[in-house]
Amino acid sequence: MSSNYSVSSTTTLSNGLPIPLIHLGVYESEGPACVSAVVSALTLGYRGIDSAEWYENESLCGDGIRSFLSSHPQHSREEIFYTTKLRDNGGYEHTKQAIRKSLSECGLGYIDMYLLHAPYGGKQVRRECWRAVEEAVKEGLVRTAGVSNFGVGHLRELIAAPDLALRPAVNQIELHPFNTQREIVEFCRAEGIVIEAYSPLVRGLRFEHPVIVELSKKYGCSPAQLLVRWGLQNGFVVLPKSTKQERIKENAEVAGFEISQEDMDRLANCHEKLVTDWDPTDCE
Numbered sequence: 273m274s275s276n277y278s279v280s281s282t283t284t285l286s287n288g289l290p291i292p293l294i295h296l297g298v299y300e301s302e303g304p305a306c307v308s309a310v311v312s313a314l315t316l317g318y319r320g321i322d323s324a325e326w327y328e329n330e331s332l333c334g335d336g337i338r339s340f341l342s343s344h345p346q347h348s349r350e351e352i353f354y355t356t357k358l359r360d361n362g363g364y365e366h367t368k369q370a371i372r373k374s375l376s377e378c379g380l381g382y383i384d385m386y387l388l389h390a391p392y393g394g395k396q397v398r399r400e401c402w403r404a405v406e407e408a409v410k411e412g413l414v415r416t417a418g419v420s421n422f423g424v425g426h427l428r429e430l431i432a433a434p435d436l437a438l439r440p441a442v443n444q445i446e447l448h449p450f451n452t453q454r455e456i457v458e459f460c461r462a463e464g465i466v467i468e469a470y471s472p473l474v475r476g477l478r479f480e481h482p483v484i485v486e487l488s489k490k491y492g493c494s495p496a497q498l499l500v501r502w503g504l505q506n507g508f509v510v511l512p513k514s515t516k517q518e519r520i521k522e523n524a525e526v527a528g529f530e531i532s533q534e535d536m537d538r539l540a541n542c543h544e545k546l547v548t549d550w551d552p553t554d555c556e
């Protein structure tokens with residue numbers, strides 16, 4: 273196990289592409305604060321940005337990325353890993369249009385990771401949406417694709433679909449010690465699907481929990497750093513969100529300590545199936 277996680281650390285997707293282990297999350301990041309959060313993160317060395325059509329900040333993320341690149345000519349677009357997600361599962365044509373719209377909003381030439389944001393709509397609609405994503409990958413609009421909030425049943429169904437060749441490279445789900453999603457995690461690991469942990473800081477709701485307080489003290493880190501480190505040591509891509517430069521910096525400074533296996537287990541035992549936002553993983 274490495275103690276040296278940093279904003280430069282990557283893991284490898286099943287299609288061979290590298291993906292940064294730490295991304296900046298931008299849910300509820302708006303206006304100039306979103307642009308400056310993206311610029312700050314990239315300046316601090318982050319290389320992954322996690323946006324979505326739903327967040328209505330794709331163009332702000334694009335602005336931030338382009339602003340960073342124009343002021344840092346030594347860096348190139350190819351170094352940055354930009355994710356966005358389909359808002360509504362509206363079928364094949366709708367998804368094709370939504371991808372083109374997201375591409376034009378960000379203005380980045382291509383999307384690194386395109387996700388179905390949720391499994392809503394039923395089996396047939398999910399397949400149609402995924403077929404449009406598959407085509408966008410073939411056309412080069414999207415480099416790689418995955419899903420979000422998919423339960424084991426949804427994943428099985430997509431992998432087994434005879435008319436679909438593309439496998440989801442990632443599944444982005446809510447994941448932290450208070451919601452460990454054991455069944456989905458085990459399935460994804462067995463299938464080589466990289467797991468992305470959203471709301472890795474539990475949206476700040478458990479910073480005062482006695483185990484978090486005790487272990488943060490023990491490892492000389494902040495609660496946010498403990499939670500990011502827990503996700504990384506589990507092999508997850510983590511997506512901490514902040515619009516504040518000092519927190520964006522703090523959330524990625526997780527190299528100076530290593531959580532023991534015993535304490536990793538103590539953290540996992542905090543599981544209470546806490547849902548901080550939504551949980552579509554068992555929808556039809």
Ligand SMILES: NC(=O)c1ccc[n+]([C@@H]2O[C@H](COP(=O)([O-])OP(=O)(O)OC[C@H]3O[C@@H](n4cnc5c(N)ncnc54)[C@H](OP(=O)(O)O)[C@@H]3O)[C@@H](O)[C@H]2O)c1
Pocket residue numbers: 296297298299300322323389420421444445469470471472473474475476494496497511512513514515516519520522523549
């Ligand atoms: N696929 C999905 O359905 C889905 C759902 C939810 C989230 N996500 C993705 O995952 C990302 C992260 O999840 P999230 O935004 O729900 O929550 P989160 O990252 O768990 O927590 C963000 C909250 O913690 C605060 N915070 C950040 N760093 C902190 C620090 N060091 N100390 C104290 N407070 C800190 C932030 O406030 P400030 O901004 O004021 O610092 C914000 O209120 C999202 O931004 C999004 O990209 C995806």
